[in-house]
Amino acid sequence: MKSRNRELVGLFDSGLGIHHAGMLRSDRGLTERLFADGLLKVLVCTATLAWGVNLPAHTVVIKGTQIYDPKAGGWRDLGMLDVMQIFGRAGRPQFDKSGEGIIITSHDKLSHYLRLLTSQLPIESQFINSLKDNLNAEVALGTVTNMKEACAWLGYTYLFIRMKMNPLAYGIGWDEVVADPSLGLKQRAFITDAARALDKAKMMRFDEKSGNFYCTELGRIASHFYIQYSSVETYNEMLKRHMSDSEVIDMVAHSSEFENILVREEEQMELETSARECPLEIKGGSSSKHGKISILIQLYISRGSIDSFSLISDAAYISASLARIMRALFEICLRRGWSEMTAFMLEYCKAVDRQIWPHQHPLRQFDRDISLEILRKLEDRGAELDRLYDMEEKDIGALIRYLPGGKVDLLITPDFTWKDRFHGAAQRWWILVEVLCLLQVLLLDHFSLLQFKVPVQFSF
Structure with missing residues (x-):
């Protein structure tokens, strides 16, 4: 009786339950x-x-060992760690005396999982693949400031433990092990290569003579928004003071966070149809990987529909990282002092958060309470918020030719009724002072409006 989900209620009568992210x-x-x-x-x-x-x-059943991984762009086998983690739910000591784990898989995979369950093969570290990102995070936090501290930090990791136990798996020859049993030189070489790469990407400054590390604004932004090192390299190359809408979307599509997105033949027909509905140009076309990502980004902002299961999964994977990437690009433009590009990226941050394009009416974010017909009339008549704010209720009703709908709540000042499902815990604004002729940011501040908070006066 507490749920409106008819399937959930119907299954409960039979003692069954369902649990998923939807x-x-x-x-x-x-x-x-x-x-x-x-x-x-x-x-x-x-x-x-x-x-x-x-x-x-008491009993855990794994039905099928093939799972779709959006990061890998396809199906993959369930790993042994995953199997053991799921089986760990069965027969908890404090709840049950025994437990059963059942795995249902294809015959060709049976020997593979039996061998993994019985042989207990060692787990090798994958930390070296993300060493640059993690080193940048430590430098941004201030816990690592020089080569000596970086080597000590690396010595605490599982990577270094496995390097000593199985050096061949990490490209370390036996002659190197004999010459340097503690692997201190190899450890220093790993840190040096990572520091040089970060210095080249302007994420930190590396003084090789003194061995000191100095964090930069770009490195702090990358660490704060979890932006990969390779993505920062892409932004350094593609981000400019003046860019069009399609160029921004194409740059985001080149982010390494989406490098595993694949273009499948069975998706082409739907991608071509969706591309015709996208408001911006698709650079590279729908048959390219970056073109596909651009289409899915535009569909997400436009709240477009997707039919293919693989496209739905890829779109969900892209949308999970899209907001933080846009925020990071906004911060980068802000720290560089590009006023025009800063305002432009802030518009796209809001576009991703609210899933409305910058050229659409801001009241579209309340589409659950305002009909699409009224929203279209507001856009067709160019009724901006400033204009609506100065109008009477009857004038607004006459403008949209719908007198009962003349009253509109505007988000201009704290003089409005706060609703959590609309406004959340806080509403935030960036306050910029700029020189229009030079397109340069002079001063900036960040203002957070909390519920019932009185207006704040800023002095510059």
């Missing part, structure tokens, strides 16, 4: 409580949630 949070919490209390005997959930749901069970 459900309402209240329904997920209700399902977890019912299963924990023993009212649900069987809980069917996705693999991702099976890792994170902290619910003990």
Whole structure:
């Protein structure tokens, strides 16, 4: 009776439950409580949630070992760590005396999982692939300031432990091990290569004579927004003082966060159809990887529909990183003092957050309460917020030819009714002082409006 999900209610009568990311949070919490209390005997959930749901069970069944990985751009086998993590839900000591784990897979994969379960092969570190990003984060935090501290930091990692245990797996020959048993020279070489690369990308300054590291604004932004080193290299090359809308979207599409997105033959027809509905030019066309990413970005902002399962998965993967990438580009432009590009990127930050294009009316973010017909009339008549604010209710109603809909709540000053589902915990603004003729930012400040907070006066 507490849920509006008819499937959930119908399955409950049979002692069954479902749990996946597409459900309402209240329904997920209700399902977890019912299963924990023993009212649900069987809980069917996705693999991702099976890792994170902290619910003990007597028997855990893994049905199928092929999972779709958007990062890899295709299907992959469930790893042994994943299998053990999921099986760890079965037979918790404090809840049950015994537990069972059942894995259902294809016959050709059976020997593979049996060997992994019985042989207990060692796990090698993948840390070296992200050494530059992690070193930049430590430098930005101030915990690593020179070569000596960086080598000590690397010595605490699992990578260094495995380097000493299995050096060949990390490209270290036996002659190097004999000459340097502690691997101190190799450790220093790894740090030096990473520091040089970060210095070249302007993410930090590396003084090779003194061995000191100095963080830069670009490095802090990359660390704060989790932007990969290779993406920063791309932005250094493509980001300019003046860019068009399509150039910005194309630059974001070149981010290394999306490098694993693949173009599949079966998606071409839908991509070509979607490309015709996109408001911006698709650089490279729909048949290229970056063109596909550009289409999915535009579909996300436009709230367009997608039919193909693989495209839906790729679009979800792209949208998960899109907001932080846009915010990072905004910060980069801001720190460089590019006033025009800063305002431009701030518009796209809001476009991604609210899924409305900069050229569309701001009231489109309230499309649940304002009909699309009224929104179209506001856009067709060029009724900007400043103009609406100075108009009477009857004048607004006459403008859109809908008298009952003349009243509009505007987000101009704190003089409005605060609603959490519209405004969240706070509303934030960047205040910029710029010289128009020079297109240069002079002063800036950040203002957060909290609920019931009085207006704040700024002095420059």
